[in-house]
């Protein structure tokens with residue numbers, strides 16, 4: 001293959017879920033596609049890091065200071081849904097069952113991987129709740145070992161904060177991942193949340 005096609009294939013193959021065959025198919029697709037559409041893709045890729053950062057309040061993806069959820073005045077600031085990763089926010093949003101705000105931790109506590117509360121946006125969450133006006137904190141970390149440990153750690157830290165601490169109870173299968181759950185399951189799990 002010509003070096004530029006080879007390089008594109010190699011870069012595409014580094015993407016999650018893209019094997020060498022798919023990478024080659026995508027590279028050939030780009031080669032055959034109209035130049036304008038490939039240039040739009042290239043422009044979107046190269047402006048991504050410059051344009052998109054983290055929301056200074058909830059750490060979801062944002063263009064500017066605040067993300068679209070935090071900037072939306074129709075959302076209820078009295079309820080914060082805590083999730084591990086930004087795609088979890090998208091999953092909960094698709095469920096349509098939540099009108100509060102979020103807090104993205106950036107992962108889960110995992111002693112094996114050397115991730116403790118200091119590596120996550122835990123201090124920022126506690127500061128948000130301490131700032132007042134928060135009635136409920138929903139701990140929607142994944143229902144796996146790390147997610148459960150994180151939820152229990154946060155529940156302890158939030159004791160005496162004045163906010164009710166809940167966890168989605170039903171529907172999400174143990175060991176699963178919030179971001180891969182379907183909308184109905186998430187909506188049901190949120191509706192059935194229990195106090196921790």
Ligand SMILES: [Zn+2]
Pocket residue numbers: 055056057058059060066067068069070071
């Ligand atoms: Zn935000």
